[in-house]
Amino acid sequence: MTVQLPALRLGTRASVLARTQSGHVADRITEVSGRAVELVTISTEGDRSTGPLAEMGGQGVFVAALREAVAAGHVDLAVHSLKDLPTAPDPRLALAAVPPREDVRDVVVARDGLTLGELPQGARIGTGSPRREAQINALGLGVEIVPIRGNVDTRIGKVASGEVDAVVLARAGLLRLGRADEATEVLDPIQVLPAPGQGALAVECRAGDDELIGLLAALDDADTRAAVTAERSLLAALEAGCSAPVGALAEVAWGDDGDELWIRAVVADPSGSPTIRLSATGLPAEAAAVGERLAAEMLADGADRIMAPVP
Template structure:
């Protein structure tokens, strides 16, 4: 172990958040020998179960954590990257983006059913307009029901019979060791994930060079490039994390070596219309790839679709 003082890692108190943060803490200690202590921080998104667009939308799960870092109550915070606002805070630095877990969404449904096997009229829960738009676009005749809460709460609505299924992020189930509860992994061709889904962000104060250096060992360059492209698209669309926008960038082999392939969707929560486009570009220029694809989507009318999103629909925490 290092002889320096332990790092204080700020985390939300949910089972998923503490599991994610605990995995990051263990990895820091493994690679650097520095001890890490978890410090739980209550956020507005945890305390208030109202739709997120009513309580602030973007950032409600990270604002309190960032405040704790800036005030020196903790040395770093771990966020689900999809919850992190795209507008940077100059007083903070994104010191590491960890290797991405599976970014895809999954269905947890009664009787082991898949989406295609659910009969018309089945009630499928999600608090995400992104998911609602893409599920409705499939034309399966299921009813999308707004739902919030942690993984246990959401899956419990299926086991109790209140819902026929819920859609969650596979990354959360994998980190909790509950991936076997998913009845279907949704192909991104059908449902694109949220920008940054499956990746974790490690933030510290911009003037804390020592902590930033320690965290840098966790940074995964390919993951950082992929999520930079996705988040640049989100920023250029001027869309918050509760907008009906899905995006996924993959590192693929191109004519001149590795490049980024970015797919994105903007949809009306009703399922129609939907704009779905893709672009590719150099791995070394991820932000430019995202900005270029966003410009193409805006030219197709993406702003109007996002403006029509009902105010009562919003995302929940990574799950």
Template structure:
């Protein structure tokens, strides 16, 4: 039997996420071997905005695919550049995990309960901009590292809290450590957050077919709208842009709802808009909402942050 080599980053979260995909493929009768690959984003401890941001966690995996070292690569979709790579096929986007952000804080505190001047860690300009926009008087401090490293900063008292993606905690079995799940009305997630991307070589029809059974149409429509908005704004994954799309039942069938925010790191000004459309027109919905945001001055906010 042919063994499919699945490329993954070496972090605990990446291996766990890749393991979920491997298990689903094994359930279809396919043999899968995980191959760990080191990426620039894993090796560097610089803030993402200082060494490229967009694509730093996926470039090495993609090159391994092209060389034929692996047959499949699994990424956190929010890390994937919006510009397509013609050498590769985004063959499957499985059903999304909870896309919301969470707070992990000392003493079980929520954002509203943190005292003035509390130190909240995040390496995301998107989170920093939206947190500052809430006007809570907390101090946003930079942080890098895996989930263990970030939560340990709270346990040690270096930070009063850290902001993380709930999807990662759920996949690691650590969701109970969050002290608050943040409402998207307060903090919209990164485009694609909570979703996984399964890539293979564009000319590998057999693997494309194998992966296609993992694809979730509602998730693909939602993240297509979010990433289309991001691409039209010409903003990378480290820009202060949040977006969340959902497919819901409307009066005339399924509808796609897209909300987005572009903010200044200082918290003001902030542009928040929404749009609706058909799931089959997801890319156009994202483009249309981005155009409305650009008309409101979003390009200036993205340029200042980049």
């Protein structure tokens, strides 16, 4: 007689994007293990507040309630957008899986099908990200950055209503929602580097739940984990949060002697100047050390002064 195990309870934010991402993970868990998964919606501080993320402390506002629910046993696991996850480890929790990464790039959704370079001087571009603000201003296009927040529908709706001429979003979210064709331009990382961890998901469970950790290991992608480990170690070494004007992108590629990890990063003042752009390479197995080394080089070039808040 086969014993039917109870459904795993997966904590997720309530937004359409969050539930879609969590649903993909739930389906994958069922596929590899045969275990049913039930989504449990949890409200986070970031969902309830309408103020700028930087004023809320930025880091962790979209994940703290989910992590507490996992630690307390109210849910068995949680799925986060990895870029929202604080870099400091929580000993109660295990980052059990980092599934294969979606497209890391940012996109523009602009009126009249325009690209960033086609927008006229003085055009209003909506974003709540200091990272995007800094890098767009560094392009010297003469546009105005307008702070906005909200889900994908809310942000794109501000373009449709004429409140702004364009918004900048993560392409990963549009792809997961089946709305990638609404972007009018995909930004090359040479122009705008993504946030550390952008496009990746984090699956967390309780640190002592060895059975679940073993089950979730089947969802983990080694190259994605190495890349985001380098990006997040850089962010941690810079002592910067997810709302800091820091962009980073690491990739694992085949080199002369096997797999090689390459990471590039930017720290920029919101005005666009000064800006520090550097890169580093190393072995995927040493991803954390590669990120830390690059951060040290950026700090030596004055990154801490660029990120310091204006009095």
